[in-house]
Amino acid sequence: MAHAATHDEHHDEHHEHLNFFQRWVMSTNHKDIGTLYLVFSLLMFFIGGSFAMVIRAELFKPGLQLVQPYFFNEMTTMHALVMIFGAVMPAFVGLGNWMIPLMVGAPDMALPRMNNLSFWILPFAFALLLSTLFLPGGGPAGGWTMYPPLSLQSASTAYVVFAVHLMGISSIMGAINIIATILNMRAPGMDLLKMPVFVWSWLITAFLLIAVMPVLAGAVTMLLTDKYFNTHFFDAAGGGDPVLFQHVFWFFGHPEVYIMILPAFGIISEIIPTFARKPIFGYKAMVFAIASIAFLSFIVWAHHMFAVGLPLGAEIFFMYATMLIAVPTGVKVFNWVATMWGGSMTFETPMLFAVAFVILFTIGGFSGLMLALVPADFQYHDTYFVVAHFHYVLVTGAIFAIIAATYYWIPKWTGHMYSEFWGKMHFWNSVVWVNVLFFPQHFLGLAGMPRRIPDYNVAFANFNMISSIGGFLFGASQLIFVGVLIHCVWFSKKKATDRVWEGAKGLEWTVPSPAPHHTFSIAPVVHDEELAHGHVED
Amino acid sequence: MTAGGIGKHGIRVGKHFKHAIGALIAASGLFGGAVLANPQPGQMNLTPGVTTYSEIPYALSNDGAIVCVAIGILVFGAMFIAMYRFRKSRGAVPEKWSHNTKLEIVWTTIPVIILVCLAWLATDGLRKFSDTTGSQMTVKVTGYQWKWRYDYVDYLGKPLSHVGFMSKLDDRSNATRQLDSGLDPYAVKVGDENTYLLDVDHPLVVPVNTKIRFVITADDVIHSWFVPALGWKMDAIPGVVNAAWTNITVPGVYRGQCAELCGQDHGFMPIVVKAVSKEDFDKWLADQQKPAAPAPAATAAAPAQATAQLAPKQTSQG
Numbered sequence: 001m002a003h004a005a006t007h008d009e010h011h012d013e014h015h016e017h018l019n020f021f022q023r024w025v026m027s028t029n030h031k032d033i034g035t036l037y038l039v040f041s042l043l044m045f046f047i048g049g050s051f052a053m054v055i056r057a058e059l060f061k062p063g064l065q066l067v068q069p070y071f072f073n074e075m076t077t078m079h080a081l082v083m084i085f086g087a088v089m090p091a092f093v094g095l096g097n098w099m100i101p102l103m104v105g106a107p108d109m110a111l112p113r114m115n116n117l118s119f120w121i122l123p124f125a126f127a128l129l130l131s132t133l134f135l136p137g138g139g140p141a142g143g144w145t146m147y148p149p150l151s152l153q154s155a156s157t158a159y160v161v162f163a164v165h166l167m168g169i170s171s172i173m174g175a176i177n178i179i180a181t182i183l184n185m186r187a188p189g190m191d192l193l194k195m196p197v198f199v200w201s202w203l204i205t206a207f208l209l210i211a212v213m214p215v216l217a218g219a220v221t222m223l224l225t226d227k228y229f230n231t232h233f234f235d236a237a238g239g240g241d242p243v244l245f246q247h248v249f250w251f252f253g254h255p256e257v258y259i260m261i262l263p264a265f266g267i268i269s270e271i272i273p274t275f276a277r278k279p280i281f282g283y284k285a286m287v288f289a290i291a292s293i294a295f296l297s298f299i300v301w302a303h304h305m306f307a308v309g310l311p312l313g314a315e316i317f318f319m320y321a322t323m324l325i326a327v328p329t330g331v332k333v334f335n336w337v338a339t340m341w342g343g344s345m346t347f348e349t350p351m352l353f354a355v356a357f358v359i360l361f362t363i364g365g366f367s368g369l370m371l372a373l374v375p376a377d378f379q380y381h382d383t384y385f386v387v388a389h390f391h392y393v394l395v396t397g398a399i400f401a402i403i404a405a406t407y408y409w410i411p412k413w414t415g416h417m418y419s420e421f422w423g424k425m426h427f428w429n430s431v432v433w434v435n436v437l438f439f440p441q442h443f444l445g446l447a448g449m450p451r452r453i454p455d456y457n458v459a460f461a462n463f464n465m466i467s468s469i470g471g472f473l474f475g476a477s478q479l480i481f482v483g484v485l486i487h488c489v490w491f492s493k494k495k496a497t498d499r500v501w502e503g504a505k506g507l508e509w510t511v512p513s514p515a516p517h518h519t520f521s522i523a524p525v526v527h528d529e530e531l532a533h534g535h536v537e538d
Numbered sequence: 539m540t541a542g543g544i545g546k547h548g549i550r551v552g553k554h555f556k557h558a559i560g561a562l563i564a565a566s567g568l569f570g571g572a573v574l575a576n577p578q579p580g581q582m583n584l585t586p587g588v589t590t591y592s593e594i595p596y597a598l599s600n601d602g603a604i605v606c607v608a609i610g611i612l613v614f615g616a617m618f619i620a621m622y623r624f625r626k627s628r629g630a631v632p633e634k635w636s637h638n639t640k641l642e643i644v645w646t647t648i649p650v651i652i653l654v655c656l657a658w659l660a661t662d663g664l665r666k667f668s669d670t671t672g673s674q675m676t677v678k679v680t681g682y683q684w685k686w687r688y689d690y691v692d693y694l695g696k697p698l699s700h701v702g703f704m705s706k707l708d709d710r711s712n713a714t715r716q717l718d719s720g721l722d723p724y725a726v727k728v729g730d731e732n733t734y735l736l737d738v739d740h741p742l743v744v745p746v747n748t749k750i751r752f753v754i755t756a757d758d759v760i761h762s763w764f765v766p767a768l769g770w771k772m773d774a775i776p777g778v779v780n781a782a783w784t785n786i787t788v789p790g791v792y793r794g795q796c797a798e799l800c801g802q803d804h805g806f807m808p809i810v811v812k813a814v815s816k817e818d819f820d821k822w823l824a825d826q827q828k829p830a831a832p833a834p835a836a837t838a839a840a841p842a843q844a845t846a847q848l849a850p851k852q853t854s855q856g
């Protein structure tokens with residue numbers, strides 16, 4: 001440890017001469033690019049969140065009070081696109097950038113210049129996407145799923161398609177980089193089956209990204225040519241089929257859903273052993289479960305389309321395949337609980353978010369199982385039940401994991417401890433209000449309220465008002481998060497130790513806090529007992 | 539991709555599970571189980587519906603929810619016990635184990651068994667839903683931005699022509715829903731029932747105790763025809779004709795909405811199905827067919843507009 005520090009400090013010297021522009025815009029350093037991704041993602045989280053506030057404000061009570069229906073549709077569409085492609089995915093890439101080289105003992109990402117490019121594409125992609133809100137024809141309003149023919153009625157199709165192309169290029173390059181780093185740059189002794197679960201989850205996620213982002217690019221390119229070049233891929237009048245788009249889109253879309261949750265599984269699998277002070281239960285089962293979920297994600301796409309009129313045989317196949325996902329997901333949840341069992345637990349903020357993740361993500365999984373039952377899905381489909389379902393897996397799942405990861409690793413990033421009191425304030429406010437926000441939406445969906453409507457019958461009024469109140473307060477709670485981050489980065493006086501957490505294991509805790517600009521320029525020696533999952537001998 | 543809708547030649551799987559379904563329905567007291575068919579304030583569960591099929595999704599949903607709650611109690615219970623017992627502040631010392639093959643086999647197998655049971659029930663329900671044979675009546679449903687069109691194709695084996703009309707949001711809801719209209723959504727009522735955004739000018743009138751086949755399509759973008767009391771929704775897709783069926787057992791007015799985002803007024807194209815006795819339906823149908831005769835030329839030239847004028851004057855029963 002000590003000799004690593006001296007070595008790294010030596011390398012830090014010439015970075016102090018970089019000006020702001022050189023340091024951040026021309027960076028090829030995985031830590032700086034990771035920071036850029038994380039800051040960008042936080043910004044997008046608030047932009048996407050502000051769209052959600054517009055939605056919840058309009059739905060506060062029956063009748064239209066604030067916005068026209070078309071603008072409401074722009075808000076639902078942009079909220080999803082910004083949150084998925086701007087907040088959740090870049091946050092995971094940022095965490096991967098920062099932590100993967102530190103966790104496998106690599107000096108940097110395998111392809112540092114490409115790393116810079118894959119980040120710097122994103123601000124342009126989102127500038128293009130968000131600019132549509134200020135254009136005469138308005139932004140995309142056909143839903144983030146961009147189903148034709150509706151999406152082709154929008155004036156901003158070309159902007160959205162190009163923005164999606166850029167995001168796709170960025171994601172594919174990021175994924176290539178992560179795969180190249182993990183497969184080529186591990187320290188000697190860091191065998192594949194000794195890697196932290198977070199690294200495994202990212203390796204598998206990166207393969208998913210490479211497999212499906214081109215599919216999305218293909219689908220949106222066909223939209224573009226249908227609109228501007230007189231093709232008829234999705235136009236029934238020209239011999240095309242609108243449902244074809246949905247098949248292609250969801251062949252991307254379902255793996256995409258797992259792209260947003262598998263790294264979260266990895267994060268939780270790092271945090272729980274640390275704060276339970278006990279190795280992760282069933283390491284190989286955890287890795288295998290992630291791989292099985294990734295495989296299954298390719299054969300369940302049509303469960304998003306049960307109501308399009310699939311043949312009976314297809315409905316049955318996709319129902320069974322979807323239900324199968326419950327098995328590896330169940331294994332993961334059971335293993336997390338078994339990791340806690342017999343441990344010696346403390347509940348610092350990262351652990352609180354991780355525990356909330358396990359419970360609330362599982363609730364999202366339960367509603368997912370219910371949605372898989374096709375006859376019941378004919379009732380649930382496209383209602384608020386679905387909205388509740390995917391917000392449980394994405395907000396209390398993916399986003400809670402990202403927040404947990406931030407609290408977990410920020411002492412390593414900044415060298416300071418965050419304020420535990422305000423971290424806990426953030427946690428309790430988030431966990432209470434997110435449930436006030438999303439749980440009543442199950443009831444709205446069961447009562448028959450369709451999603452993506454700006455106004456509703458008075459029968460839906462009480463739960464919508466509760467949900468909106470939860471929404472405003474959940475949104476406000478995230479301001480505490482920003483406060484904690486600002487305090488931790490610039491004002492915190494409390495120095496972080498190298499190991500930060502008593503039970504923390506893994507190579508990332510062997511470097512100083514804050515992690516020096518360059519780490520592991522000389523490959524570290526890997527000691528098995530230093531790894532979070534202990535000895536793997538099963 | 540099929541253009542024929544849900545399997546006309548359904549794969550036949552297993553036997554009937556009426557008793558199992560019945561037992562599940564018995565368990566449906568969960569969440570208060572409101573029997574009312576249309577959305578109610580504070581409603582927390584699906585409606586059991588009013589058709590020969592609609593209790594299947596209701597029971598299946600309750601069954602799924604019960605299974606989830608049971609698993610949730612076990613898993614979260616174990617987790618909370620762990621969080622209480624194995625706290626550092628209580629002096630817990632971490633153990634070293636990280637495997638237990640027997641336990642892992644158990645908690646992989648038990649979920650599989652539960653899933654097989656659920657899949658069995660769901661497959662049976664799906665098979666019933668997909669059987670559109672033996673219908674006594676056919677209604678063609680067409681989605682437009684932002685209204686529905688209903689064409690009565692045949693009834694009791696006899697083809698019908700010129701019975702069809704457009705159905706769109708009622709004027710009071712439409713005036714009230716405008717931005718800053720100043721009108722109160724709570725004041726939009728029919729009798730005691732608030733019908734804000736759930737009422738139309740011309741409801742779809744159908745007879746009870748009749749197996750009705752719907753053929754569902756759209757003219758512009760994708761819509762979805764959704765009436766909770768019937769127990770299903772089906773997408774209306776341009777260039778595709780989907781099939782579904784219902785057999786309503788209780789006369790009444792059943793309300794639903796478009797369930798697939800279809801543009802700015804997606805939230806404002808409700809569906810109203812008025813189920814009446816067979817006698818009343820016969821009278822209504824006769825009324826509909828009368829004015830069709832004098833103007834065949836007009837209907838041929840502009841079927842949509844002409845038939846729209848044939849919309850029901852006022853049906854005999856309220």
